[in-house]
Amino acid sequence: MALSQVGAFVSGGVQHGRMVRRAAGGPGVKAARRPELRLPAPERFEGGRLEPDGDYDGLEFREEDLTGQDGGGARFLDCALRGCALDGTRLSRARLLDSVLAGVRGVGTDLAEATLRDVELTDARLGGTQLHGAVLERVLVRGGKIDFLNLRGARLKDVVFEGCVLVEPDFGGARLERVEFVDCALKGADLSGATLKDVDLRGAAALEIARGVDRLSGAVVSTAQLLDLAPVLAAELGIGVEG
Template sequence: MVRKAAGRAGGRGQGARRPEVRLPPLEPHDGSELEPDGDYDGLEFREADFAGQDGAGATFMDCALTGCALDETRLRHARLLDSVLTGIRGVGTDLAESTLRDVELVDARLGGVQLHGAVLERVLIRGGKIDYLNLRKARLKDVVFEGCVLVEPDFGAARLERVEFVDCVLKGADLTAATLTDVDLRHAAELDIARGVDRLAGAVISPSQLLDLAPVFAAALGVRVDGGPAE
C-alpha cells in the first residue's frame, strides 16, 4: 500500500490533510463471521452481511468494504487503517472508542452510529447520509466531511482540529463543550447548530453564515432582539 496525505487550502489556519488510500491487490473475504480481536489484512468484503456480529477489537488494514450491512454490528475498540468503505449501511453500528486512520468512507447510509470516544485521523467522509452520529468525546484531526448529510450529529465534548465541512449539510449539530481548532465551516451547504454555538471559537464561518446564525448567537448571549413598536 502506498499512501500520501494531501492538504487543501483552508484560508485561515491550516487546512485538513486528506487521506489518499491506494490499496494493494486484495484477497476476497471467505465469508466467515467477524471475530472479536480479529486481524483482517488486505481483504475485500463485498456485499457482506455483518448484522449483529461481534468484531470488537478487530483490526482492518488495507481493506475494502463495499455494500456491507452493519446493523447492530459490534466494532467497539476496532482499528480501521488505510481502508476504503463504500456504500456501507446500517443502524446502531457500535464503533465506540475505535480508531480510524487514513480511511475513506464513501456514500454511507448509517443511523445511530456510535463513535463516542473514537479517534479519527486523516479521514474523508464523502457523500451519503448519517443520522444521529455520536461523536461525543471523540478526537478528530484532519477530517473532511464532503457532500454528505449529517442529521443531528453530536460533537459534545469532542476535540476537532483541522476539520473541514465541504458542500455538506449539518442539521441540528450539537457542539456542547466541544473544542475547535482550525475548523472550516465556510463551505458547508447548510449550517444549523442546535446547541453549543458558544463553542465556535477556533472555527471560521462565512459572512452569510454569520447572518443565518445571528438569532442563535443572540439567544446564547441572552440578547432579546426587538424591532420596536409598529409604525
C-alpha cells in the same frame, strides 16, 4: 458570555464547489490533510463471521451481511468494505487503517473508542452510529447520509466531510482540529463542550447548530453563515431583538 468568547473567524469567500477547496486553509485556518489510499489488490473475505480481536489484512468484504456480528477490538489493514450491512455490528475499539468503506449501510453500528486512520467512508447510509470516544485521523467522509452520529468525546484531526448530509450529529465534548465541511449539510449539530481548532465551516451547504454555539471559537464561518447564526448567537448572549 462576551461576544469575543465566540471567537469564530468570519470569511466572505465563495462557499461552494471548487472555490471552497481552494479557499480551505486560507487566512485564519489550516487545511485538513486528506487520506491518500493505494490499496493493494485485495483478496475476497471468506471467513464467514467477524471475530473479536480478529486480524484482517488486505481483504475485500463485498456485499457481506455483518448484521449483529462482533468484531470488537479487531484490526482492519488495507481492507475494503463495499456494500456491507452493518446493522448492530459491534466494532468497538476496532482499528481501521488505510481502508475504504463504500456504500455501507446500517443502524446502530458500534464503533465506540475505535481508531480510524487514513480511511475513506463514501456513500454511506447509517443511523445511530456510535463513535463516542473514537479517534479519527486523516478521514474523508464523502457523500451519503448519516443520522444521529454520536461523536461525543471523540478526537478528530484532519477530517473532511464532503457532499454528505449529517442529521443531528453529536460532537459533545469532542476535540476537532483541522476539520472541514465541504458542500455538506450539517443539521441540528450539538457542539456542547467541544473544542475546535482550525475548523472550516465556510463550505457547509447548510449549517444548523442546535446546541453549543458558544463553542465556535476556533472555527471559520462565512459572512452569510454568521447572519444565519445571528438569532442563535443573540439568544446565547442574552440579547433581545425586536422590530
